[in-house]
Amino acid sequence: METEPLKILLAEDDPNLGELLQSYLEAKGYPAKLYVNGEEAINAYKSEPFDFCVLDVMMPVKDGFTLAKEIRALNSKIPILFLTAKSQEEDKRTGYEIGGDDYLTKPFSMEELTMRIEAISRRCNPFGAASTNSFTIGKYKFDYTKQTLEINGEVQKLTSRESDLLKLLCINKNDILDRSFALKKIWLDDSYFNARSMDVYVAKLRKYLKDDPNIQLMNVHGIGFKLIDSTGK
Numbered sequence: 448m449e450t451e452p453l454k455i456l457l458a459e460d461d462p463n464l465g466e467l468l469q470s471y472l473e474a475k476g477y478p479a480k481l482y483v484n485g486e487e488a489i490n491a492y493k494s495e496p497f498d499f500c501v502l503d504v505m506m507p508v509k510d511g512f513t514l515a516k517e518i519r520a521l522n523s524k525i526p527i528l529f530l531t532a533k534s535q536e537e538d539k540r541t542g543y544e545i546g547g548d549d550y551l552t553k554p555f556s557m558e559e560l561t562m563r564i565e566a567i568s569r570r571c572n573p574f575g576a577a578s579t580n581s582f583t584i585g586k587y588k589f590d591y592t593k594q595t596l597e598i599n600g601e602v603q604k605l606t607s608r609e610s611d612l613l614k615l616l617c618i619n620k621n622d623i624l625d626r627s628f629a630l631k632k633i634w635l636d637d638s639y640f641n642a643r644s645m646d647v648y649v650a651k652l653r654k655y656l657k658d659d660p661n662i663q664l665m666n667v668h669g670i671g672f673k674l675i676d677s678t679g680k
Contacts, residue, residue, distance in 0.1 A: 453568060455479040456497040458488040458514060459530065460506040468501070471557045477564070485509025489517050497525065499564060504531040504538065512545055519546040523594050524607070526567045530555075548607070566635060582617040585659040585678045589613060596655055603655050608633060612648050616664070616674040626671035 455472055457479045459465035465481045472479040477499075482488040486508040492500075500518060504511040515527050529542045532553045539550050548567045551560065580591040588597045594610045596603040605613065611633045616624055630637035630645060649672060653664045663675040 452476050452478060453498040453564070454496065455564075456488060456492055456500045456502075457481045458483075458485060458501070458506060458511065459503040460484060461503075468557075468560070472561070475561050477561075483507075485511065485514035488514055492518055492521070499568065500525060500527045501560075501564070502527060502529055504529055504542070512541060515542075515547060516545050524592065526564075528563055528567060546607075569635065580614075582614070582620075584617060584620070584656070584674070585662045585676050587656065587659060587662070589617060598658055605655075609648055609651060609655075612645070613652055616652070616672065620674050620676055623667050623673050624671045629671065 455477050457465065457469055457472070459468060459481065460483050462483065465483065469479045469481045479501075480491060480497075482491055484506050485502075488502070489509065491497075500515070502511040502514055506514075511529060511531075515529070518525065518527065523546075527547045529547050529550045530553060531538060531542075531550070542550050549563055551563055582589040582591070586598050589595070590597075591610055591614045594605045594607065596605055596613070612629065615629055615632065626642070626645075627637045630641050634641040634645065649664065649666075656662045656664055661677045663673075663677075665673045665675060667673050
């Protein structure tokens with residue numbers, strides 16, 4: 448069964464570049480709608496469904512960062528790719544902190560744009576649409592769609608990658624999650640840098656799960672990780 452192509456919201460204030468990007472994306476099979484400022488884009492987002500957002504950072508009326516915050520308030524999972532002429536690290540940090548999935552600095556090639564879109568889409572939905580999104584882990588309730596981990600009425604909001612990793616651990620609960628498999632599934636490759644990044648996320652999840660003594664998140668040396676739920680749930 449073929450999947451529907453991603454419908455892309457494209458916000459770019461340069462009309463020449465915007466029309467070029469729109470035409471290229473549509474030629475590659477991605478339906479794309481172009482808006483020249485953030486206000487037009489958020490109004491469109493509220494009125495019709497989109498699967499992916501490509502947002503220029505520097506736009507009149509409403510900039511890309513403000514637009515992304517408003518989109519994130521409505522949908523915590525939709526992928527967001529920022530476009531900018533700037534390359535300062537501070538701008539990149541801002542983009543990631545408000546929920547961006549990646550950052551593309553102008554000038555860029557059209558091929559790189561579509562490669563980023565495809566990579567982000569795989570990363571943001573690494574498990575397929577039909578998989579379970581709600582899990583019980585001892586006393587915890589984990590909602591992958593909402594990116595929340597709840598225990599005794601206390602709710603911990605998770606990042607996209609924390610949610611992706613915890614979902615893989617839940618799917619493999621009480622079994623070993625292979626380290627290389629997890630890296631390729633979520634980070635798309637198992638490089639040393641990504642492995643160190645994953646260790647940081649595992650440590651965060653271990654901290655989030657510390658309030659139930661029946662739950663352990665163990666390192667299995669040289670192999671991967673194991674989420675142990677001794678309640679048998």
